[in-house]
Amino acid sequence: MVMKRELIADWMGELDAFLDREVTSLYDFRRDIHMNPELGFQEFRTTRQITKRLEDAGLVPKVLPKGTGAICDVGTGEGPIVALRADIDALPLTDEKPVSYRSTAPDACHACGHDVHTTVVLGAGMFLADLAARNRIAGTIRLLFQPAEESLLGALEVVAAGGLADVRRIFTIHCDPSYEVGQLGLRTGAIIAACDKVRVHITTPVAARNGGESPELVHALAKIITELPEALYRRGGPMSSLSLVWGMMDAGPVAHPGRPVGIVEGTVRCLDTEVRKQAPExxxxxxxxxxxxxxVEANLEYVYGVPPTLNESSCVNIFREVGSAILGRDRVLTAPQSLEGDDFGIYLQSVPGAYARLGVRSPGQSAYGLHQGTFDVDEACISVGIRLLALTALSALARESS
Amino acid sequence: MVMKRELIADWMGELDAFLDREVTSLYDFRRDIHMNPELGFQEFRTTRQITKRLEDAGLVPKVLPKGTGAICDVGTGEGPIVALRADIDALPLTDEKPVSYRSTAPDACHACGHDVHTTVVLGAGMFLADLAARNRIAGTIRLLFQPAEESLLGALEVVAAGGLADVRRIFTIHCDPSYEVGQLGLRTGAIIAACDKVRVHITTPVAARNGGESPELVHALAKIITELPEALYRRGGPMSSLSLVWGMMDAGPVAHPGRPVGIVEGTVRCLDTEVRKQAPExxxxxxxxxxxxxxVEANLEYVYGVPPTLNESSCVNIFREVGSAILGRDRVLTAPQSLEGDDFGIYLQSVPGAYARLGVRSPGQSAYGLHQGTFDVDEACISVGIRLLALTALSALARESS
Structure with missing residues (x-):
């Protein structure tokens, strides 16, 4: 049972009032985080800024054991529990924007919108804290401020700290500049690929040929680099959704007759869990x-990383219902699949949930990508995100309680 | 005019007597050099051993300015001058032979036979010194003990020191385990390829594609590595004698959106002077x-190295005449072309000469390659080499004087 439209409309009035009061301060919060970005597992200041705001709202956040990231329960403290996840780390990039809130750190920048995610989950939490103070939340909404998403390792810290204990559903949003502010991208099933590492190490046998000449190591490695992805595509078929992209290679100078070594490392991305299982073989x-x-002699290492982000259908439906109510049905779009990787998939291995794409581009502006030093958002996306996550959490709780 | 067979037969008697006296001591000399190999431009001890023997024979060697390698004139000290070249450096390899004269240096080994070349030119010089002492040389035979052949830089030192001044013809031999002792390989024209260096440096333009995604640098570099040599073969044709072999490549980790760089370096070998001129283009x-x-954006550096070794026909004919006389006509074979590179080609740019392949394999033994830690020779090749070079020098002088 999805929460009734009338109920959503009712919360929306309260949300409008909250945002009228708080949105400027939340913009300031986002800009402060943007000016002071911190890389994965170094988010000490960011964590302090978050927990201070949560405490100001009467909440009791718990910082994660490593000192970065926090978990904060809002509501009765009892079940059912629904979680909202924000990722709080920045990217190792130089901020290239000529704005007042430009990064002050030379090699760190919120070029992936995590400052927005953090602000949105914080804002939703503040609003929900208001409701909770008036005993209007039937259950608990758990805010997960996760460190180190970019390294795909932070989710494991949250899980290890008990962040998923008793959680029935989990939701997150991610900035998406391919959508305008006020648009939302949803998809049931695989929305983001698994991200694994592959490493090929080759050696040339000594005196491989008659006369002792070594095979051409560099050529052999280059053949592996060019032929392997293509053969995977041919063997798996174009629909196997298995992508191998190389990230580095090295084949040092070949001494006269030694035993030269070549290495190439890459990332395997896969949207299909079954295909992924078979990938190493x-x-x-x-x-x-x-x-x-x-x-040449080749050795393969295959290291499984984050799983695909597999959105659960009833959770996507909650997102859709809420999105349609606050944005209009025609502004809730079907998101394409992405190969970029997000450790949100780790949560979805044990808890049903959904990952949504939040439009952040100003209307009329041309599309651009994440992960660039010029990345910025139309801050109107912050209100949209807060509305979306607060109502999604309440709607999910209502469904769990019914 | 080639020296008469009768004259050669006459010298051969003298050579037999010389070798009866000296060959054991020359084997000892070769084994001492073999036990104490020195890499390019570090041949200080080797040079001292050479000059000591030359001085003992009454000659006046001049050490090259860097202290390694020597030049020594035998004969009247006047023209015509004919040169014999030996290369004296070792390879950076571990000697793997279980022999009494195994290298005592952990990372150096005479695995290319330069100890034999040195001994042969020394022996020829000692024999010629005997003749000169009896005023039986009409002109000068210049012994060039060249350092650093393996790096293809030593010949330049000899030239800079005036080693080619007034030289009319120049000759050298190189151990060749594809031939048995007593066989000789000759070829007119290109016998060894030019050896040039090529370096390709690629970068990915920032935000090359819509959305800012970088092209796949590693894949692009691997495509260049695999496609470039093939395209050269297709463009130049199979007879263009242009070979590109890669020696190293490096494309480090690709950071999120920086400006990744890839490098590949290789060796271009070419037997044809005209094709070589056009190679960079x-x-x-x-x-x-x-x-x-x-x-990707590619930058090409092409550095010309040693030229091809182009044997001059009349010099090859002298080698052939002498070889036929001392070994028998059926043991003088046509040597195949090689891509291996030798800086003897530098001398041949200004002086006509010839490079011959000296059989070093024991009869019945199976063929093997140079540049291995197990490389060894049948020492009987030393006498053959001395006879060949001494008579070739005398024959060439006779031709110049006639």
Missing amino acids: LIASVLLPLARTYE | LIASVLLPLARTYE
Whole structure:
């Protein structure tokens, strides 16, 4: 049962009043975080700024063991529990924007919108704290301020700290400059790919050929780099949703007859859980004969990383219902699948939930990408995000309580 | 006019007597050098051993300015002058032979036979010194003990020190385990390829694509590595004798959106002087559109190294005449072309000469390659080499004087 439209309309009035009061201060909060970005597991100041605001709202945040990130329950403190996740870390980039809130750190920048995510979950929490103070929340809404999303390791810290204990549903949003402010992108099933690491190490056997000449190591490694992704595509088929992209390679100077070594490392992205399970075997079945073709010995390491982000359908429906109510049905769009990787998938392995794409581009502005030093948002997205997450949490709680 | 067979037969008697006296001591000399190998421009001890023996033979060697390598004139001290070249440096390898004269240096080994070349030119010089003492040399035979052949830089030192001044012809031999002792390999024209360096540096333009995603640098570099040599082969044709072999590559981790860089370095070998002249332009004409295909920017550096070793026909004929006389006509073979590179080609740019391949494999033994820690020779090759070079020098002098 999805929360009635009338109920959503009722909360919306309260949200409007809250935002009238707080939105300027929340913009300031976002700009302060933007000016002071911190990389993964270094978010000490960011965490202090968050917990101070939460405490000002009468809440009792718990900082995670490493001192970065926090968990904060809002409501009765009892079940049902619904979680909202924000990621709080910045990227190792130089901020290139000529704005007053430009990053003051030379090599850190909120170029992925985590400052917005943090502000949105904080704002939703402040609003919900208001409601909770008036005993109008039937259950608990857990705010997860997660460190180190960019390294895809922070979610594990939150889980280890008990962040998912008794959580029935979990939601998050991510800034998306391919959407205008006021648009929302949703998708049931795989919305973001799994992200695994692959490492190929090759050596040339000594005296491989008659006369002792070594095979051409650099050429062999380059053949593996170019042929392996293509063979995976041919073997798995164009719909296998298996992508191998190389990130670095190294094959040092080949001494006269030593035993030269070449290394290439890449990322395997996959939207399909079954295909992903078979990926190491599939890659090895291409790599090993390919290596034999070029007379080198190949060794494969495959390290599973974050799983795909698999949105659960009833959670996507809650997002859709709320989004339609606050934005209009025609502004809730079907999000495309992405290969970018997000450790939100780790939460979804044990708790049903959904990841939504929040429009952040000013209307009329042309589309641009995340992860650039010029990345910025139309701050109107902050109110949209707060409305969306606060109402989604309340709606999900109502569904759990019914 | 080639020296008469009768004259050669006459010298051969003297050579037999010389070798009966000296060959054991020359084997000892070779083994001492083999036990104490020195890398390019570090051949201080080797140079001292050489000059000591030359002085003992009544000669006056001049050490090169860097203290390694020597030049020593034998004969009247006047023209005509004919030069014999030995290369004296070792390879950075571990000697793997279980022999009494195994290298005592952990990372140096005479695995290319330069100890034999040195001994052969020394032996020829000692024999010629005997003749000179009896005023039986009409002109001068210049012994060039050249350092640092493996780095292809030593010949320049010899030239800079005046080693080629007034030289009319120049000859050298190189150990070749594909031939048995008593066989000789000769070829007119290009016998060894030019050896140049090529370096490709690629960068990805920032925000190359809509959305700011960088092109795949590693893939682009691997495509250049695999496609460039093939395209050269297709463009130049299979007979263009242009070979590009990569030696190292590096494309470090690709940071989120920086400006990643990839490098690959290789060696261009070419037997044809005209094709070699066009090589940089030909490579660029393949590289630049290939780079555009993969959305990277490519920069090409082409550094000309040693030229091809181009044997002059009348010098080859002298070698052939002498070789036929001392070994039998059926043991003088046509040597195949090699891509390995030798800085003897530098001398041949200003002086006509010839480079011959000296059989060093024991009869019945199977063929093997140079540049391995197990490389060794049948020491009987030393006598053959001395006979060959001494008679070739005398024959060449006779031709110049006639």
